[in-house]
Amino acid sequence: MHRRIDCFRQVRKMKKDISGMVGDKLSIPAETLGEVPVVLLRGKRSVNIENHRGITEYKDTTVTVAVKRGSVRVTGNALCIARMTRKNVEIRGTVRMIELE
Amino acid sequence: MNPVVRFLRGEMRVRVTGACVEDFLNLLSQAEIEFWDIERRDELHIDLSMRRKEKKRLKDIAFRCFCTAEILSERGAALLLRPLRRRPVLVLGTALVIALSFFLQSFVWVISVEGEGAIHAKTILRELERLDIRFGSRAASIDPQLTKMQMLNAVPELSWLSVKRTGGKLTVLYTERFPEPVERLPYRTGSIIAARDGIITDYNILEGMRLCKRGDAVKEGQILVSGYEDYGLYLRAVCAEAEIYAQTWHTGTVVTPANVSEKRYTGREWTQVTLLLGRKRINLCGNSGIFTDSCDKMITVKKLAVAEYEFPVSIETATYREYECVPRSVQEDAAQELLNTAWLRLVRSQMVAGTVEKTDGSLLNDGGLYILHAQSTCNEMIARLVPIGEPYKGENNE
Numbered sequence: 001m002h003r004r005i006d007c008f009r010q011v012r013k014m015k016k017d018i019s020g021m022v023g024d025k026l027s028i029p030a031e032t033l034g035e036v037p038v039v040l041l042r043g044k045r046s047v048n049i050e051n052h053r054g055i056t057e058y059k060d061t062t063v064t065v066a067v068k069r070g071s072v073r074v075t076g077n078a079l080c081i082a083r084m085t086r087k088n089v090e091i092r093g094t095v096r097m098i099e100l101e
Numbered sequence: 102m103n104p105v106v107r108f109l110r111g112e113m114r115v116r117v118t119g120a121c122v123e124d125f126l127n128l129l130s131q132a133e134i135e136f137w138d139i140e141r142r143d144e145l146h147i148d149l150s151m152r153r154k155e156k157k158r159l160k161d162i163a164f165r166c167f168c169t170a171e172i173l174s175e176r177g178a179a180l181l182l183r184p185l186r187r188r189p190v191l192v193l194g195t196a197l198v199i200a201l202s203f204f205l206q207s208f209v210w211v212i213s214v215e216g217e218g219a220i221h222a223k224t225i226l227r228e229l230e231r232l233d234i235r236f237g238s239r240a241a242s243i244d245p246q247l248t249k250m251q252m253l254n255a256v257p258e259l260s261w262l263s264v265k266r267t268g269g270k271l272t273v274l275y276t277e278r279f280p281e282p283v284e285r286l287p288y289r290t291g292s293i294i295a296a297r298d299g300i301i302t303d304y305n306i307l308e309g310m311r312l313c314k315r316g317d318a319v320k321e322g323q324i325l326v327s328g329y330e331d332y333g334l335y336l337r338a339v340c341a342e343a344e345i346y347a348q349t350w351h352t353g354t355v356v357t358p359a360n361v362s363e364k365r366y367t368g369r370e371w372t373q374v375t376l377l378l379g380r381k382r383i384n385l386c387g388n389s390g391i392f393t394d395s396c397d398k399m400i401t402v403k404k405l406a407v408a409e410y411e412f413p414v415s416i417e418t419a420t421y422r423e424y425e426c427v428p429r430s431v432q433e434d435a436a437q438e439l440l441n442t443a444w445l446r447l448v449r450s451q452m453v454a455g456t457v458e459k460t461d462g463s464l465l466n467d468g469g470l471y472i473l474h475a476q477s478t479c480n481e482m483i484a485r486l487v488p489i490g491e492p493y494k495g496e497n498n499e
Binding site for chain 2: 054055056057058059060080081082083084085086089
């Protein structure tokens with residue numbers, strides 16, 4: 001059983017390595033191949049985070065969004081989630097700071 | 102998303118209460134449930150909007166993440182129309198009216214003719230009818246450009262015409278062709294002659310050579326102003342232009358019967374009411390077989406109109422007043438006055454310009470007729486232009 005799980009992990013790792021290598025060679029943007037988060041800041045009023053993995057914290061002053069290998073923390077005033085889909089979350093309000101943890 | 106689309110699809114406002122509402126939002130997004138306007142109330146509550154049809158899944162997801170979901174409000178087109186479920190006749194009637202309004206717009210129900218000039222609207226309507234454009238015609242079969250061309254050919258007095266259809270109303274706008282005013286004289290060369298025997302009293306000559314003077318007695322057809330102007334060494338042909346007044350005499354006879362029939366109302370009246378639906382006439386009340394030969398008929402039409410829009414529905418009220426003809430003998434004084442007036446009217450109609458100065462006459466009653474032999478002395482304009490070389494043919498106004 002353990003052997004089989006190890007095998008699966010190895011295959012998955014190989015897949016990721018191959019896709020990363022092909023992407024680098026062909027100059028394909030990383031977000032189109034994998035689940036690399038994309039943070040789009042529109043002035044101070046709106047932040048759009050693509051390829052998220054859910055919200056871990058939601059307050060007026062802080063919104064933390066989980067992404068692959070970490071989280072994105074948006075700090076500001078009167079923050080609210082305007083729209084949320086499986087891939088995309090849009091945060092509106094007065095944005096003071098964006099941190100990648 | 103467009104608020105109108107949201108309303109049509111139906112939306113609800115939900116309050117979620119739980120220790121970890123973030124999980125609830127994550128589950129919603131993973132379940133691909135669309136939601137928007139997320140508002141944090143406090144540590145435990147958030148409000149959000151979502152589609153009404155996700156109500157059942159919402160409860161499941163809330164249960165899975167130990168939250169409770171409370172629906173605060175619902176709105177949408179379906180909710181608005183829900184009370185109509187109990188009134189199917191109203192729904193069917195409304196649908197029928199909407200369908201009828203679309204269907205009826207494919208026909209012409211009103212033809213409005215607007216334009217300037219002396220052409221009567223009925224002339225335009227008659228020509229349109231010849232082109233199969235009438236009450237009830239199919240609107241799709243009307244080609245405005247073709248109709249315009251055909252109408253301009255059919256009615257030469259038209260200079261411009263436009264056909265425009267708005268729903269069931271066809272508006273025809275037209276402009277009449279005004280003939281260009283003739284500024285030049287009708288002939289290149291011509292003379293002025295006398296239209297009647299008389300004695301010249303006054304003249305005003307603008308062009309041509311004068312051949313008469315005040316006090317001259319002239320005969321009908323005599324040249325008064327010549328079209329040839331004599332300059333000593335040469336002659337110049339012109340178109341003579343002049344106003345010449347002369348004392349003239351008109352003699353004639355006018356006749357009127359001594360006994361006439363006079364209309365006298367008997368006091369009997371009938372009223373006939375007819376409903377006019379387009380070209381159809383429906384008699385609502387009153388006898389359609391009224392003997393109309395001895396009746397005066399007065400028609401009043403009331404059209405059904407909203408603002409300036411007239412419908413092809415009207416009520417025609419015809420009032421018949423019966424009369425009888427009673428013979429009456431005309432008094433001599435009345436006959437004299439009547440004949441004098443008729444004579445003066447006749448004389449004035451024979452003059453181009455001028456006045457009747459004096460009238461004498463003798464009245465006779467002979468064989469049931471009053472006969473007035475009259476003679477009038479007038480001061481009238483007798484100048485008439487004729488082309489050089491053509492004899493005067495006289496005026497056919499006796």
